[in-house]
Amino acid sequence: MAVDTAARTPTPAPADRNGARADGTRLPVARWVLREQRRSLTLWAISLAAITAMYLAFYPSMATDEMEAVMAGLPEALMSGMGWDRIATGSGYLESTIYGLLAPALLLVFGIAAGARLLAGHEEDGSLELEGTAPVSRRQLLLERFAALTFGLFVLCAALGVATLVLAPALGMEVTSGNILAATLGLWLFVLAMATVSFAVGAATGRRALALGVGAGLAVFAYMADTIGEMMAGGDWLSTISPFGWYLGGDPLTQGVDGAGYALLAGLVVVALLAGLLRFERRDLGV
Template sequence: MNAPVLPLFRQAIAQSWRSTLGWTLGVAAALLLYLPLFPSIGGAGSQMGQLIANLPPQLVSALGYNDITSGAGYTESTFFGLLGFALIVIAATSWSTAAIAGDEESGALELTLAHAVSRQQLVLERTLSVAVRLAWLALVSAVFVLALNSSAQLGVTAGHVVAVSAAYLGLGLVSATLGLAVGALTGRRIYATAAAAGVAVLGYMLNAIGSQSSELDALRDFSPYGWAFHHTPLASGADWGGLALLYGFSAAFVVTAVVALRTRDIAG
C-alpha cells in the first residue's frame, strides 16, 4: 500500500478549516467596510483629504497616509498596511505557534513523531499548511480589491494588486516562520507567540520612526513592514528587493526550525 501524500499537511488543513473560514470572513469584511467608502471620504478634496492636510506631517508619514487621497494609497494604508496587516499577523501567529510549540506543550507532538514521521517532515509539512492558509488570505484580499476596484473608484491595476498581495503574504510569512522557528527551538508557545508578534510590531515601529525624517529613513531597511510597503507596491508595482528579503528571511527561519527540532529532545 502506498504511503499517503503529505499526511500532516492534509491533516492540518482539514483540522483548521473553521479558523481559516473565520479569518477569510474577517479579511472580506474589512475590505467590504473600507473600500466602498473611498469615493466619499478618500478622494481628493474629500473630508478625509482635508483632515489629512490639517494633521502634522510627521503623523501622516507615520500612519502611511501620505497618498491616502488616491485609490492605491487609500487601499494600501487602510487595509494592507493597517487592519489587514493586523489580521494576517494575528492569523500567522496563531497558526504557526500551534503547529509545533502548541502540539509539544499538549503532548501531541511526541505522539505524532512516534508514527514513523521524521522531524524534518513534520516541520516542512506544518510550515506548508500555514503558508497555504496565509496565501489563501492574500488571494482573498486580491480578489476583493479587484472586485471592488470599479465600484469603489480605486483605479488600481491587476499587476499592482498582485504585487501588494505578494508583499502582504511575505509579511505574514515572516511572522509565521519565525514563530515556527522559535517554537521548534524552545517548545514553548509563549516564546513563539512573542517572537511572531514581536517582529511584526517592531517592524511597524521601525517603519513609522524611519518615515519621520531622511536621517532616520535607514531604519526602514531593518523593518519587514518597510520591505513590504515602503515602496508602495499597489501604486508603483513590485519591489523585488523587498520581496527577496521577506521570502529570504522566511526560508531561513524554516531551515532554522528544521535544524532546531532535529537537534533537541522533545518534551513528553
C-alpha cells in the same frame, strides 16, 4: 470477541485500497493540520474579505475635495508617517487602511498564533507525540506543518486580494490589478515571514509562549521601525532594516513588486525555517 485474529498478520492491502493509499498518503501531516483548521480558516477568510469590502466601500466618500482640505491641515510628518498624504488617491487609501494597517494586523494575529501553535503548541499539549512516533521523519513533520501554515496564510491573503481585485475597479480606485496582486504577494510574504519566525522559535525550543513572544515582538518592531523611520528626519535606515519596510517600502500599490524587499522577506522565511529545522532535528521532543 476475537474477531480479527486472522487480520493480525500484515497482508498487502487490496488493489483498490492501494489506489486510495497513493492518493491519501501524500502530505498526510499537512492535510490533517489543514483539516483541523478548516473551520477557523474559512471564518477568517470570510471576515477578512468582508472587512476589506467594508473599508473599500467608504472610499468614494473619502476621495472628495473636502477631505483633502482636512488632511492639508494636519502636520506633514504625521501625514507621511501614517500614509495619509495620499489617502484621497485609490492606492493611498488602500495602503493606509487595508494593506498598511488592518490586513497585516489581523493576519499577524492569525499567523503568529498559528506559527507558535503548529509545532510548539502541539508539542506542549502532547498531541505531537503520536505523529512524531509514527514512521515520519522530523524533517517531514516540520516541513509539512510549515506547508500547512504557508497554505493557510495564502488562502487568507487570497480572500483579501480577491475582494480588493473585485471592488477596487468598481469603486473607481484606479489601482491596477497587477499592483494589487503585487501588494497582496508582499502582504503574504511579510505575514509569512513573521509567522515563520514564530514557528521556527517554537521548533527550536518547543515553547509556545516564547514563540508567540518572539514573533509578536518582531512584528511590532517591524511596524514601529518603519513608521518611525518614515516620520523621522534621517530615519530611512530604520525602514531599511524593517521587514515591514521590505513589504511596503517600495510602494507596491503604485510601483508593483519590490524585488529586493520581497527577496529579503523570502530570505527571512528560508533562514528562520532552516534554523528551526536544524535545532528541531537534534533536540528532545516533548520535555
